[in-house]
Amino acid sequence: MSGASWLSYSLQDFVMFGPEVLLRLFIRINEAVWPWQSLWLVAGLLLPWLARQSAEWPRRMAMALAGLAWIGCGYLFMVRYYGPVNTPATWFGWAFVFQGLLLLMLRGRALPVPLGLSLAVAGWLVILVLPWLAVLQSGDVRALALFGMAPGVTVAATVLLFARQPLLLRWFLLLVPLAWSLFSALTYWSLGTYWLLGFPVAALVILVVALRVSPSPVQSRDLRSARPDPERRLP
């Protein structure tokens, strides 16, 4: 295709479904798993608390929970529900599942540096407040986009853990979340579902904040660094 021909395409030309279909995904997934989503809510609330602990096993648990959340939302939301109307969502769905498996495998080896209180509060806000964006957009309370099921909230809540990893692993783990955030932002923008842009924006803001208070590369060389988190020294 010539360059001029490409210029005749707009973002909208690549989105093959309407906003109604997208918003119904949140409702359908909630109807399909009812009432088990309450377990995910509890798990989501536990996540920042576990990631705050200085002992190793709670942080391992946090990584495992994050892994399960990625697998759950990757397979159910993305592959099963979203994929049939949007082919790239299937690819992302499998990437989410892969990322989830990776997190489960890394559980014992790569522990996130414990979260400070401010980051933990950010995590709780993500779990409790962000789901309402889908409700605001759709006007239907059944569209609540919960952690472990909806990708936006799952990504925003878990980038906290990825940002607290050693340098190389950190960026490896952030590849899929960053790609997804960009892809979903473009999709929401072209569908005119502007409230949903809050998901990728929140993920990026949290990532930037978490990176700013993350351990230095020197500390990061050691996967199991015993040195204290700089943030912890803050009053």
Add this chain to the structure above:
Amino acid sequence: MVRLSRRRFLIGAGLGSLALVSSPLLAGKVAAPGDAPQARPIPSTGEHLPAIGMGTWITFNVGSDQRLVDQRTRVLETFLERGGSVIDCSPMYGSSADVVGAALETLDARDRIFAASKIWTGDGSETREQAASSARRWGIPRFDLLQVHNLLSWQEHLATLKDMKARGDVRYLGITTSHGRRHDELARVIETEDLDFVQLTYNVLDREAEKRLLPLAHERGVAVIVNRPFQGGSLFRRFQSEPLPNWAGEAGIETWAAFFLKFIISHPAVTCAIPATTRIDHMRENMAAMYGTLPDAGQRRMMAEYVRQL
């Protein structure tokens, strides 16, 4: 097509109206008794098609959402009740083909449609497989029309489609473009190949096709299907808040939908326009444009001038 003769009977220009006036939904303003839907002959055979068909890009891609599948089934039902028959789809449109298939099954309407799909693959050897897969998804034995989507690998696909047509595996063949892309190449294909149909974008704002493609198709005896008649909906967003011109009634126009669609189907080279919608009320409005008088050449010029000034 399973029962060709019955479908032809239903969608034939004069006789179609018999089926239509018998529907209570068509009473009153939409189609007065005796109104015949605008129909156009396919130049290569003389078979008539209703001048408004239905597109399925985005609108029918609802996946496995049963509530939306049921709603789109009602949209299709309205389309058929109001005299529509041409349905256009493509393997590129996600789950649309499955949703069309499910709706046709629910309505038991497979023998009442003119089924048009596309071949959309860069692999020139996959024509038959893709046609067969699409037919399975629609639940029909074969398509009435198969079009090479966006000229993709058109040489290879067209060769196979010709062979399929000769064997009776498809009734008509064609080629598509949209958004005014690759018109020169399309013109060469129309000039050099034996096509039954060509599909392109034409509406009151995008009038590039008037210069060369529409006259050429007319001259070569190629039927023209018009896609993006509402410019993907943006014509409504731009003009719906404006008043219709005060002479609109004389041209048989009562709504903006009729304004846009009648502008298209009154072009002598156009066979049918294929607007897409998710809504029953919009479908009714769009199908109403297939009835009543059409603007003449002078009124068409005034229509184009009117929107240009807005």
